[in-house]
Amino acid sequence: MREDLCCTVCRKPLAAARRLSAKYCGKKCKARALANRRRAENLRQKIDLDRIIRAHEHWFAIFRRELLLSAPPEAGGYQLGLWTGEKLHWFPSMRKNQKYRHTLYGQRSRYGFFTLSPFEPPSVPLEAEYQVRFVQKIPPHFELPAIVKTWRKRVPYAIPCGPLPFRLRSIARDLR
Numbered sequence: 001m002r003e004d005l006c007c008t009v010c011r012k013p014l015a016a017a018r019r020l021s022a023k024y025c026g027k028k029c030k031a032r033a034l035a036n037r038r039r040a041e042n043l044r045q046k047i048d049l050d051r052i053i054r055a056h057e058h059w060f061a062i063f064r065r066e067l068l069l070s071a072p073p074e075a076g077g078y079q080l081g082l083w084t085g086e087k088l089h090w091f092p093s094m095r096k097n098q099k100y101r102h103t104l105y106g107q108r109s110r111y112g113f114f115t116l117s118p119f120e121p122p123s124v125p126l127e128a129e130y131q132v133r134f135v136q137k138i139p140p141h142f143e144l145p146a147i148v149k150t151w152r153k154r155v156p157y158a159i160p161c162g163p164l165p166f167r168l169r170s171i172a173r174d175l176r
């Protein structure tokens with residue numbers, strides 16, 4: 001029996017009528033194939049994240065020290081702004097009514113900022129330069145004005161950040 005005449009999940013031969021286009025014997029196997037693909041994709045993303053974390057431990061430590069040195073005493077967190085061509089879009093990016101987000105370490109956070117202590121490394125969707133700003137420790141966590149000058153920091157990695165209100169591809173190369 002030829003390989004392509006079997007269901008790719010359960011290996012049962014496909015009914016003659018299905019053979020030309022079908023890969024699965026039925027809905028059940030199609031759903032299982034989809035679940036398998038999702039699981040593989042999640043695993044791949046987790047491995048990618050682990051790799052990014054391991055590769056940037058040193059960068060995290062340096063950035064953390066820079067943040068702590070320039071943070072005003074009332075700061076509890078920071079945000080990173082990406083210039084979209086029209087305005088700064090601030091990360092972490094939370095949609096309206098979004099209750100929580102995932103940190104780089106896979107923990108849930110309900111904050112619309114990265115915490116200073118414990119230090120949360122940034123999750124951003126593009127390897128690029130970002131404007132850094134601090135937010136107040138106490139709710140509602142207002143942004144704090146820059147004390148000395150605008151600080152821009154290059155983040156050397158990118159991770160998927162979910163749907164965004166602008167197109168990542170439209171961000172000019174020279175702004176990255």
Ligand SMILES: [Zn+2]
Pocket residue numbers: 007008009010011012024025026029
């Ligand atoms: Zn099957």
